Every structure is written in C-alpha cells, then in structure tokens.
Amino acid sequence: MAGTGIRPARTAGVRAGTGVGAGAGVRAEGGVRARAAVLVLIAAVLVTGCGGQRADGSKGADGSDGKGGGVRVDAPRTPSATPSTPATPAAPTPPPTPPTPPGQTSSPDPKLPPPLVSMDIAHAVEGGGRSVNITIDDGPDPTWTPKILKILRDNGARATFCMIGPQAEAHPDLVKRVVADGHRLCDHTVTHNTSMDHRSKAYQKDQILVAAGQITRASGGVKPLYYRAPGGAFTPYSRQIAASAGMRPLGWNVDSKDYEEPGVHAITHLVKHELGNGPTILFHDGGGDRGQTAAALRKLLPWLRHHGYGFGFPVR
Numbered sequence: 037m038a039g040t041g042i043r044p045a046r047t048a049g050v051r052a053g054t055g056v057g058a059g060a061g062v063r064a065e066g067g068v069r070a071r072a073a074v075l076v077l078i079a080a081v082l083v084t085g086c087g088g089q090r091a092d093g094s095k096g097a098d099g100s101d102g103k104g105g106g107v108r109v110d111a112p113r114t115p116s117a118t119p120s121t122p123a124t125p126a127a128p129t130p131p132p133t134p135p136t137p138p139g140q141t142s143s144p145d146p147k148l149p150p151p152l153v154s155m156d157i158a159h160a161v162e163g164g165g166r167s168v169n170i171t172i173d174d175g176p177d178p179t180w181t182p183k184i185l186k187i188l189r190d191n192g193a194r195a196t197f198c199m200i201g202p203q204a205e206a207h208p209d210l211v212k213r214v215v216a217d218g219h220r221l222c223d224h225t226v227t228h229n230t231s232m233d234h235r236s237k238a239y240q241k242d243q244i245l246v247a248a249g250q251i252t253r254a255s256g257g258v259k260p261l262y263y264r265a266p267g268g269a270f271t272p273y274s275r276q277i278a279a280s281a282g283m284r285p286l287g288w289n290v291d292s293k294d295y296e297e298p299g300v301h302a303i304t305h306l307v308k309h310e311l312g313n314g315p316t317i318l319f320h321d322g323g324g325d326r327g328q329t330a331a332a333l334r335k336l337l338p339w340l341r342h343h344g345y346g347f348g349f350p351v352r
Contacts, residue, residue: 137279144276151279157270157287158262158350161315167346168315170195170337171288173224173264174322176203176210181321183330185217191337193347198222198264198286201247203322208254215258220349222262223248223283228323230267233274240274248281261352262286284352289314294329303332308339316350 136144137154144151161167170188172195175181181197188195197214199221204211215221225232225243232240244263252259263278264286275285290310292303307317319329340347 148276149280151276152282153279153284153352155275155279157285159287159289159314159316160351161348162351166344167348169350172319172321173198174320176207177322180326181210184321187333193337194219196220196222198224199251200224200228201226201250204254205250211254212256215255221251221260222264223260224264225266228266230269233269233271237273241277244278286350288316288318290317292319295320297328300328300331304335307336
C-alpha cells in the first residue's frame with residue numbers, strides 16, 4: 037500500500053469535497069427543492085380544488101363560498117317549540133246566482149233574494165190560445181164564495197182566487213174547496229191596503245209574506261202561485277219579494293167594476309166591451325154584497341164559451 041503512493045484517506049477526502057462527491061451533494065439538494073416545489077404545487081391544487089377563494093376574491097370552480105367545500109351538508113334542524121300559525125281558511129264560494137226567469141224584462145235588485153219566477157206583472161194566459169183568466173178577489177167569503185164556486189163548476193170554468201190572508205185563515209174549509217175544485221190561489225195581502233206602495237219596505241214584505249203563510253196553512257199546504265197588490269199598488273220591491281217566494285205578480289186587463297154594484301147588465305156589458313184589452317178579468321167574491329157578481333158570471337161564462345173562449349190560468 038505505501039509503495040503505491042495512493043493514500044486512501046486523502047482520496048476519500050477528494051471524493052467528499054470535489055468531483056463526484058460535490059455533484060452528489062448538488063443533486064441531493066436539487067432533489068429536495070424539487071420535492072418541495074411539487075408539494076407546494078400539490079397543496080395549491082388541493083386548496084383550489086376544495087373551493088378556496090382566489091386572490092381576487094372570486095369563488096372556486098365549484099361555485100362554493102369557500103367556507104365548507106364544494107358540498108355543504110346541513111345539520112338537521114331542531115323543530116321549533118313555537119306552534120306555527122294556522123292557515124286562514126279560504127272564503128266560501130258564493131252560491132251561483134239563479135238564472136233570470138225566461139222572458140223577464142224587470143231588473144232584479146241584487147241585494148234582495150233572487151226571483152224564482154218572473155217578477156214582471158202577468159196578464160197573459162198560460163199556454164196562450166183563445167182563453168180568459170177569471171180572477172176572483174177579496175175572499176174567501178162564507179156567503180159568496182160557495183155560490184161562485186158552483187157557477188164556475190156548472191160552466192166548466194177555472195179561476196184564480198186572490199185571498200186576503202186573515203179571511204183564508206178564518207175559513208180554511210173554503211180555501212180547501214177552492215183547491216179541490218181545481219182552481220189556483222193568489223196572495224192578496226193581509227189588510228188590503230191600496231196605498232201600500234207608499235209604505236216602508238218592511239211593511240210591504242210583511243203584508244205579502246204573512247198572508248202567503250196564512251193562505252198556505254189554510255189550504256193544507258198548497259201555496260199561492262200569484263201575488264196581486266191591492267188596487268194594483270205594486271212596487272219593484274214588492275214584486276221581487278213576491279217572486280222570490282215563488283209568486284208571480286198578477287195584474288188585470290178588464291176591471292168589471294162589480295165592487296161598485298152598478299147592476300148586472302152594466303157588469304156584463306163592460307166585460308164584453310173591454311175584452312179586447314186582454315184576457316185577465318177581475319171580479320170579487322168578498323168585501324160586500326156580491327149578488328150582482330154571481331148573476332153576471334151566470335151570464336158571462338156561457339157567453340164566453342159560446343164565442344170560442346176557454347178558461348185558463350195566468351202565466352207564471
């Protein structure tokens with residue numbers, strides 16, 4: 037070894053400080069720095085991928101706010117101890133407005149009950165044709181109503197009896213006889229006030245509906261189908277109140293004036309002369325002596341039949 041001139045210790049020192057040894061040291065240091073750079077790059081990618089805010093303050097690629105990652109899982113909420121306010125119930129749907137009766141020209145007041153039948157004043161004959169409407173007012177009367185019922189029966193005639201409520205209540209047997217003979221009932225109020233069109237609405241309503249109840253009870257449940265205002269004292273209000281109770285307002289075309297007791301000839305002559313005005317004829321079985329009325333009907337009914345007239349009821 038000594039003869040070679042090579043000193044192992046120095047050779048090792050040269051390798052450690054220069055040449056190969058120095059290169060290895062440089063490579064080792066470079067490798068550390070490279071690994072550190074890679075780690076920094078990976079960390080940056082991970083931060084960006086987890087939604088961290090960028091330097092400009094914008095959100096990460098996943099649109100998160102950077103505070104909880106791309107997907108946020110909310111903790112389950114504890115139900116509130118305060119009871120929730122109950123929902124306000126929906127308002128009830130108003131009932132549909134009944135259709136306007138066919139042919140009605142009057143305009144109902146929407147604030148009042150709607151009419152069930154036409155509130156126009158009736159004059160025509162139901163079903164049309166060559167017929168008349170015999171109408172008998174102010175009864176029933178224990179003396180005259182039975183006589184007039186017999187005259188009507190003898191001539192095959194039908195009529196509409198417009199009754200005063202208390203009169204019907206006092207003579208239910210007569211009301212039932214009228215119905216049994218095939219005639220119709222009509223409401224003629226409680227007190228027969230010919231000025232009721234100047235009275236309050238409450239008064240008019242009471243006059244109409246109270247009388248209707250009295251007549252219905254006296255008949256055994258048969259309701260009046262018409263309402264005739266005393267003296268024709270109708271108002272739009274009274275007509276709608278009657279129609280809302282199912283009673284058609286009833287007028288007349290021919291007034292026989294029998295209540296004036298002008299004589300049998302005068303009554304028959306007037307009716308024949310004015311028959312061209314329309315088919316509804318007004319007579320009376322109550323309110324006084326109706327002997328002239330009965331006698332006039334004995335003459336008029338056969339005359340009407342002879343001239344081709346039938347006997348019907350007013351339109352509804």
